[in-house]
Amino acid sequence: MQQVEFLNVVMPFKDKLFRLAKRLLVSTEEAEDATQEILIKLWSKNSSFEKYKNVEAFAMTMTKNFCLDRLKSKQAGNLKLVHSNYQEKGSLLQNQIEAKDSVSWVERIMDELPEQQKMVLQLRDVEEYDYDEISEMLDMQPTAVRVALSRARKTVREKLVQKHNYGIG
Amino acid sequence: MESDKIEKIIEKYFEATSTVAEEETLRNYFSKEGVATHLEQYATMFQYFSTAKEEKFTKQVPLETITSVTKKGFNFKWLSIAAAGLLMFGIYFGKMYKEQQDAEYAYQETKKAMNLLAQNFSRGTEKVAYLNQFEETKQKIYNGK
Structure with missing residues (x-):
């Protein structure tokens, strides 16, 4: 080639x-x-x-x-x-700016996820692969992919809500 | 009406049973203005996924390194191995050739020395022949008596 x-x-x-x-x-x-x-x-x-x-x-x-x-x-x-x-x-100012930018929260929340969930979430929600492709790529059972994905999504939601409330209060 | 539909999809989304198309609908919905207030908490998530997708691999280096590392590097590697092999053979055979030459030289020298010895030896035997003459003469004198 x-x-x-x-x-x-x-x-x-x-x-x-x-x-x-x-x-x-x-x-x-x-x-x-x-x-x-x-x-x-x-x-x-x-x-x-x-x-x-x-x-x-x-x-x-x-x-x-x-x-x-x-x-x-x-x-x-x-x-x-x-x-x-x-x-x-990191400098205080930078932290403050980043804190305002809640989109970057999601990134930090994703950093905290276990590797497998990170990958599944990345491949599904960012790259939009379907479940079969993901299970092939990660060498996982399709059901395991779904479970990991559901867990990852819920964790992100939960932490986002936590941070959101903390920000307001 | 629309937010009802979105809500249903979100529910499926968190159970990981939604399809790619449905998730596309979600992303589109949250990227627009006028998200229903009770759904706003999810907006950041989907906005983040959309922005994360924008990130590009900007490094241009690989294109050149791909050729240099794999193609030229490959040749150089084998070239150096071949050179090392050749050098080793050269030393080995060179040494053998030199040894052979040395042996040849030593042989010639020994031969020369042997010839010299043989020459002198034969000269010695010639002289010894005179002794016989002396003996003969001596016998003649004794017998003549």
Whole structure:
């Protein structure tokens, strides 16, 4: 497969890979690196593309595995720690501005979710995949996907209501 | 009327039984103005999902690195392995050739030395022949007596 051809296949979903990576790794730089790595890996595997009937789903699975590995590794653990320190010690003014912007609450609430729920919510509500695709990508039973999704959505709602009330009171 | 319908979809949404199309309806509804007040609490959620979708992978580097890392890098890797192999063979065979030459030289030298020895030895035997002459003459003198 030629490079141009490869890019044509990959281009439509590279943003999706990046967003999933960012959802899991939180930091933009980390996510960019991860996406880059995934694309390079895909390119090196492109001779076996025909074997996979759905390259997009395959790439998503790769991204998921790659990011989870990253999270498990010590290196990413350190980065994560740095990041959360930064968030907590961020300037007061910035916190106030962010607090007003309740849309960013949702992002922070999603950061607190367990990884599996994070991924399901990301793939369903942001990327709009259907349940079969998600269960293929995450290697989960379709019912498990639904349960995780329902839980994630309810948690987000609950926390959002909590924060909302706190903001008013 | 519309908010009734939306409410029903929201209920299904939280049970994760809604379809992609229904969720699309929700996102559209919440992205517009005039959301019913009792539904406003959900608005941020759907607005966030819409904005999250806008995020793009802007890094352009991969396009170049894809070619350089996988294509050129690949060649360089094999080239270096081949070079190392060639070097090792070169050293091995070079050493063997040199040893052979050394052995050849040593052989020639030994041969020369042996020849020299043989020459001198044969010269020695010639001289010894004179001794025989002396013996013969001596016998002649004794017998003649």
